[in-house]
C-alpha cells in the first residue's frame with residue numbers, strides 16, 4: 683500500500699507528466715472505482731475539455747485540479763498511474779483511461795480494484811467525504827499540538843492505533859507509524875491518555891521528520907523508476923524497525939521484535955521503547 687511519501691512522489695512525478703494536458707475523453711472499464719458522481723456518464727462528460735492545472739495531495743489522497751472540477755483519487759492497495767501514447771494496448775488491469783488532446787493518455791491501473799475516484803465541482807472537495815473526515819496532514823499548517831494533543835489525551839486506545847486513525851492525523855500508515863514511535867522512544871501499546879504533552883510533541887515532530895526524509899529520498903530515487911512507459915514505481919528508504927525483525931537496533935543493538943497489534947505487524951526495539 684503506498685504511504686504518504688510514495689503518494690507525494692507520485693504527485694510530483696505525475697504533475698510533471700500531465701500538467702497542462704487537456705482531457706478529450708475518459709474511458710471507464712470498472713465503474714465501481716468512480717464513487718462520485720453516481721452517474722458515470724456525468725463523470726465522463728464533466729471531464730471533457732477540462733485542463734489539468736495542478737495536482738495536490740491531502741494525506742494519501744491525490745487531488746487533480748481541473749478548470750472547473752477537482753478529482754480526488756485514492757490508490758488504496760495497488761492503484762498506479764502511468765502515462766502512455768494513445769496507441770498503447772490496454773492492459774487488463776487498466777480501469778480508467780484519460781485521453782489527452784496531445785495524444786497521450788493517463789491510465790489508472792489497479793490489480794485489486796480497491797482504488798476510488800470522486801469528482802467535485804471546484805471548491806467543494808474539502809467539504810465532503812472522503813476529504814472532510816481527514817485530520818491534519820503533517821505538512822499542513824494546522825498540524826500542531828493544539829489540534830492533535832486533545833484527541834490523543836482523551837483516548838484510551840493504543841497510540842499506534844490513534845496515529846493510524848486518519849481522522850486524527852492524515853497520511854500515516856503502518857510503516858511510518860512504527861518508524862515514528864521508534865524514533866520517539868514510545869511503545870506502540872501506550873494508551874493515548876498516558877502520554878504527556880512533551881511526548882506527543884516529540885511524536886508529531888518525528889512523524890513529520892520521518893515523512894519529510896522519505897519524501898526527499900523518494901524525490902531523488904523516483905527518476906529511475908519512471909520507465910519508458912511512464913510507469914511510476916515505489917521506493918523503500920532505509921528503516922529503523924519496520925521489516926527489521928531480528929536485526930540489531932541501530933541505536934542500542936538489541937534485537938528488533940515484531941508482534942501483532944489489531945492484526946497489523948508492529949515492530950519495536952524492546953530496549954528503546956519501554957511500555958512504562
Ligand SMILES: [Zn+2]
Pocket residue numbers: 931932933934935936951952953954955
Ligand atoms: Zn534500541
